Each structure stands twice: as C-alpha cells, then as structure tokens.
Amino acid sequence: MALQEKYQALVDAANAAGVSNLAVREQDGVLYIDGAAPSGAVKDQLWDIYNQIDPNYASGDLILNVNANAEIGSQVKVITQDSNLNIRKGPGTDQPIVGKAAKDEVITLVSKANDLWWSVRTNDGEEGYAYAQYLEPIA
Amino acid sequence: MKRILALIAIVAFTFALPSCKGKSDADLKTAAEAALQSNPDLTTVMVDVKDAVATISGEVKDPATQSAAESAVKSVEGIKSVENLTSPAPPPLPVAPVTISADDSLTTAVTDAIKDHPTVSASVAGGIVTLTGEISKDDLKVLMQKVQATKPKKVDSKGLTVK
Structure with a gap:
C-alpha cells in the first residue's frame, strides 16, 4: 500500500483527467498503473507527475502504461522526436521498411496488431506497421 | 350542564379520533426516515409517503439490504404498505491482473x-x-x-x- 500512497497524486490526476479502464495494482514491490488516456497531452501530464514524484523514473517501483486511446479508422499524428517514422512490412523493427511518415504528419490508423505496433496508412497510400508510441490521437 | 359537557366530549372525541389513528403523510415520512437513518446501510435510501403508502428508492449495497429497507419502513406504525424501488449497487468491476510479457x-x-x-x-x-x-x-x-x-x-x- 505504501507505493499507492507514494504515487497517489498520479492516480488522482489520472482519475481527474478521465483516464478510462484505470487499473492500479501493487505486486512484488512494483506498482502497475494501466489505462487509456483521452489524449496524448494527458499521457504526458501523467509522465511529468511521475518524474516529479520519482526523479528520472529511477526507483524502478512503478510501471506506468497509460497510453492515448486512438480509435480504429481515426487520424493519428506522428510524434517522433525529430526523425521520420518508419512504416514497416510487419510488426517489429526487424521487418523491412516499406514507407516513412514525417514528424507531425497525420496518418490513418487502420488496425492495432498489438499494443506496440499499429497498422497505418499514409495519405500517399503507403500501408504498413508503425510503432504505436510514436502515434497519438488528434484531439 | 353535565350532559352538555359529555356531549361536547363525545363530539370532540369523535373528531379527534381520525387524526389520532392516522398520522399525516409528512409525519409518517419523518418516522420512516428516522427508521432508515438508524441503520448505517440504509442511509442512502430515500422515502416518500402518500396516503400512508411509502415508496422507497435509491441504491443500496445488495438485495438483502433492499429487503431490510423495506422492513424498516413497513415497521413504522401507520405505514400501510411499501413500494420498493431501491436497487442493489452493481458489483465492483474485477481489477485486471497485471500482465507481464514473457x-x-x-x-x-x-x-x-x-x-x-x-x-x-x-x-x-x-x-x-x-x-x-x-x-x-x-x-x-x-x-x-x-x-x-x-x-x-x-x-x-x-x-x-x-x-
């Protein structure tokens, strides 16, 4: 329970920001927080609170897996730091690159192969798999 | 004179009788609320009384508590019957177990x-x-x-x- 108290401000913020399917569990000295954030901004806000409570995320006592919820068929924005986003033939960095999407480009989410890799289509019609952490829903 | 007094007493008694026998709906409501408030499980129950018929509503923790609310109000003297519109709280959503990748x-x-x-x-x-x-x-x-x-x-x- 001690970890829940340590990260209570984070859980409170997630509730206040409307994170859905929020699950908070403590197991073997690690707190696991999962859920779906209404936007990428909410996800970032939670990570900033995480960093305030645990500077540099260094304690290793929290797994925060709250990602922005994007609907199938909706438009998503590429949020790479500065490079292009690789679009690959299959879900994995070992898969050949079949296309690229620029930072801030808006592309279509076709389906979710899994939590980490989403199938996408660019406006040029390039289709393949992209790393989900580099995509966020358009508010 | 005595007869007149007796007559007045009888008339007064006759008129007083119904108000003594049947409490007003507002009085019954107050009594029913008091009965509900005495049980910590029933404090969420709302009660309304019309023509001595009580209607209870609100969310309680489980079906047994619904029955308890009904009994508590029924036991109030003067309540003829209880319409039970309370609902049990939905069961809490199961917490998803932690998934750890192999x-x-x-x-x-x-x-x-x-x-x-x-x-x-x-x-x-x-x-x-x-x-x-x-x-x-x-x-x-x-x-x-x-x-x-x-x-x-x-x-x-x-x-x-x-x-």
Missing part, C-alpha cells in the same frame, strides 16, 4: 523500444528490463514511456546515466 517477447519489444536510442543498452531477465548506458534528460521520458509500455515486471535504470 522474456522472449519482452526482449523483442525492448529491442524495438530502445532502437532510436543508440547510447542505451538493455537486457531482459525474468521480466526485469535492465537499462544501461547514457541518455539525455529530454530523451529519458520518451525512452521510459516506450520501455514501460512493453509490459515488463520492472525496469531497472540504475545503470543508466542521465545527462
């Missing part, structure tokens, strides 16, 4: 996650992802977001130097 799929996922951070290395053992190397403070958040999304058991970043 080491082989975790290794693949972590390789993908650190791909854009060439100064960072990662190893996976027993669900624990150990990060080493160095990273800028700006990139750390992105790295950690990606690594924690791979569903590890724990992320050990003590060997990671933040510049």
Whole structure:
C-alpha cells in the first residue's frame, strides 16, 4: 500500500483527467498503473507527475502504461522526436521498411496488431506497421 | 350542564379520533426516515409517503439490504404498505491482473523500444528490463514511456546515466 500512497497524486490526476479502464495494482514491490488516456497531452501530464514524484523514473517501483486511446479508422499524428517514422512490412523493427511518415504528419490508423505496433496508412497510400508510441490521437 | 359537557366530549372525541389513528403523510415520512437513518446501510435510501403508502428508492449495497429497507419502513406504525424501488449497487468491476510479457517477447519489444536510442543498452531477465548506458534528460521520458509500455515486471535504470 505504501507505493499507492507514494504515487497517489498520479492516480488522482489520472482519475481527474478521465483516464478510462484505470487499473492500479501493487505486486512484488512494483506498482502497475494501466489505462487509456483521452489524449496524448494527458499521457504526458501523467509522465511529468511521475518524474516529479520519482526523479528520472529511477526507483524502478512503478510501471506506468497509460497510453492515448486512438480509435480504429481515426487520424493519428506522428510524434517522433525529430526523425521520420518508419512504416514497416510487419510488426517489429526487424521487418523491412516499406514507407516513412514525417514528424507531425497525420496518418490513418487502420488496425492495432498489438499494443506496440499499429497498422497505418499514409495519405500517399503507403500501408504498413508503425510503432504505436510514436502515434497519438488528434484531439 | 353535565350532559352538555359529555356531549361536547363525545363530539370532540369523535373528531379527534381520525387524526389520532392516522398520522399525516409528512409525519409518517419523518418516522420512516428516522427508521432508515438508524441503520448505517440504509442511509442512502430515500422515502416518500402518500396516503400512508411509502415508496422507497435509491441504491443500496445488495438485495438483502433492499429487503431490510423495506422492513424498516413497513415497521413504522401507520405505514400501510411499501413500494420498493431501491436497487442493489452493481458489483465492483474485477481489477485486471497485471500482465507481464514473457522474456522472449519482452526482449523483442525492448529491442524495438530502445532502437532510436543508440547510447542505451538493455537486457531482459525474468521480466526485469535492465537499462544501461547514457541518455539525455529530454530523451529519458520518451525512452521510459516506450520501455514501460512493453509490459515488463520492472525496469531497472540504475545503470543508466542521465545527462
């Protein structure tokens, strides 16, 4: 329970920001927080609170897996730091690159192969798999 | 004179009788509320009384508490019957268990996650992802977001130097 108290401000913020399917569990000295954030901004806000409570995320006592919820068929924005986003033939960095999407480009989410890799289509019609952490829903 | 007084007494008694026998709806409501408030499980129940018929509503914890609310109000003297519109609270949603990726799929996922951070290395053992190397403070958040999304058991970043 001690970890829940340590990260209570984070859980409170997630509730206040409307994170859905929020699950908070403590197991073997690690707190696991999962859920779906209404936007990428909410996800970032939670990570900033995480960093305030645990500077540099260094304690290793929290797994925060709250990602922005994007609907199938909706438009998503590429949020790479500065490079292009690789679009690959299959879900994995070992898969050949079949296309690229620029930072801030808006592309279509076709389906979710899994939590980490989403199938996408660019406006040029390039289709393949992209790393989900580099995509966020358009508010 | 005595007869007149007796007559007045009889008349007064006759008129007084109904108000003594049947309390007003407002009085019954107050009494029913008091009966409900005396049980901590029933404080959420609302009651309304019309023509000595009570209607109770609101959410209570379970079906047994619904019956208890009905009995409590029925026991109030003067209540003819109770219409029970209370509802039991929905069962709490089960908390999803923690999902931890198996080491082989975790290794693949972590390789993908650190791909854009060439100064960072990662190893996976027993669900624990150990990060080493160095990273800028700006990139750390992105790295950690990606690594924690791979569903590890724990992320050990003590060997990671933040510049």
